[in-house]
Amino acid sequence: MILEHVLVLSAYLFSIGIYGLITSRNMVRALMCLELILNAVNINFVTFSDFFDSRQLKGDIFSIFVIAIAAAEAAIGLAIVSSPQNSG
Amino acid sequence: MSNFLLDFLSLGAILSGILVITSKNPVISVLFLISVFVNVAGYLVLLGIGFLGISYIIVYVGAIAILFLFVIMMLNIQLAELSAVGSEYTQSLPLGGIVGSLFVFELISILPFSFKGLSTFNLSSVSNTFSESSLGVINWFNTLLVSSIGSTNDVHQVFDAAHATDSNFTNYIQIESIGQSLYTYGSIWLLLTSIILLLAIVGPIALSMKTNNTDHLYTLYR
Numbered sequence: 641m642i643l644e645h646v647l648v649l650s651a652y653l654f655s656i657g658i659y660g661l662i663t664s665r666n667m668v669r670a671l672m673c674l675e676l677i678l679n680a681v682n683i684n685f686v687t688f689s690d691f692f693d694s695r696q697l698k699g700d701i702f703s704i705f706v707i708a709i710a711a712a713e714a715a716i717g718l719a720i721v722s723s724p725q726n727s728g
Numbered sequence: 729m730s731n732f733l734l735d736f737l738s739l740g741a742i743l744s745g746i747l748v749i750t751s752k753n754p755v756i757s758v759l760f761l762i763s764v765f766v767n768v769a770g771y772l773v774l775l776g777i778g779f780l781g782i783s784y785i786i787v788y789v790g791a792i793a794i795l796f797l798f799v800i801m802m803l804n805i806q807l808a809e810l811s812a813v814g815s816e817y818t819q820s821l822p823l824g825g826i827v828g829s830l831f832v833f834e835l836i837s838i839l840p841f842s843f844k845g846l847s848t849f850n851l852s853s854v855s856n857t858f859s860e861s862s863l864g865v866i867n868w869f870n871t872l873l874v875s876s877i878g879s880t881n882d883v884h885q886v887f888d889a890a891h892a893t894d895s896n897f898t899n900y901i902q903i904e905s906i907g908q909s910l911y912t913y914g915s916i917w918l919l920l921t922s923i924i925l926l927l928a929i930v931g932p933i934a935l936s937m938k939t940n941n942t943d944h945l946y947t948l949y950r
Contacts, residue, residue, distance in 0.1 A: 651828075653741065655827055659820070660749030662823065679764065679788075682780075686775075687775070697902075697905055700780060701906060701909055704906075705921055707788070712924050714796070715928045716932060722936065723935045
């Protein structure tokens with residue numbers, strides 16, 4: 641019961657993120673919805689590793705890398721957004 | 729008790745996620761993004777994964793959301809979506825409905841029948857033809873449609889009591905086990921991630937550098 645609970649939460653956040661990413665005309669809002677999508681993916685990985693992989697925790701480790709990559713692309717994406725204002 | 733709090737945290741996360749995409753002010757949008765992160769961090773801590781919950785708050789709220797706030801307040805983003813009311817929101821709802829229904833289809837049809845072959849999925853009694861996991865899912869949908877009480881965690885045990893993870897806040901054995909897999913099998917991934925983070929440092933500096941001609945960096949290589 642609790643596994644489907646978490647997966648439904650992850651599916652909701654993913655769908656909301658995709659909907660916001662498609663229908664946003666502002667690039668900063670699109671980056672925020674991309675963070676929502678990566679967040680939902682993290683919950684999914686971590687749940688499956690917690691329930692079915694108690695020994696090696698491969699899903700936990702992968703979601704650590706997803707957090708790091710999300711931080712990196714948020715930084716580079718916001719630099720791309722703010723670069724015409726700095727020198728244009 | 730923890731099931732009650734799990735419901736609250738998941739409802740808070742979903743509500744904050746909806747308000748991220750439908751608020752007009754970008755600062756309010758970032759605040760609701762912070763609320764999503766805090767709700768999901770609390771959810772992960774209640775689920776037993778304390779390390780990832782705390783690292784969500786440190787990395788996502790402490791670094792990424794602050795970065796978003798800096799950029800939004802520095803840029804004076806024009807509220808271009810102020811005019812997107814009414815029909816412009818609802819004309820892409822069918823597409824969102826299609827994407828959402830894909831997930832619902834997967835959860836109903838594929839997920840209950842993939843539990844049969846797993847050895848760590850410890851069921852309480854033997855059942856050959858009708859798996860108890862599908863009973864749990866059908867019972868869950870039944871409680872969604874019929875009643876509002878909806879607590880069906882007595883139908884089957886998803887995990888056995890030795891692995892009961894929703895009663896630990898932090899667990900040093902868990903962090904140790906993450907470290908033992910991360911630094912041996914995932915060591916090359918760690919090095920690659922360090923190079924990507926170096927790129928994330930150097931890239932914005934190169935993108936937003938002002939030279940004397942007030943051109944971009946690539947014009948120096950002409």
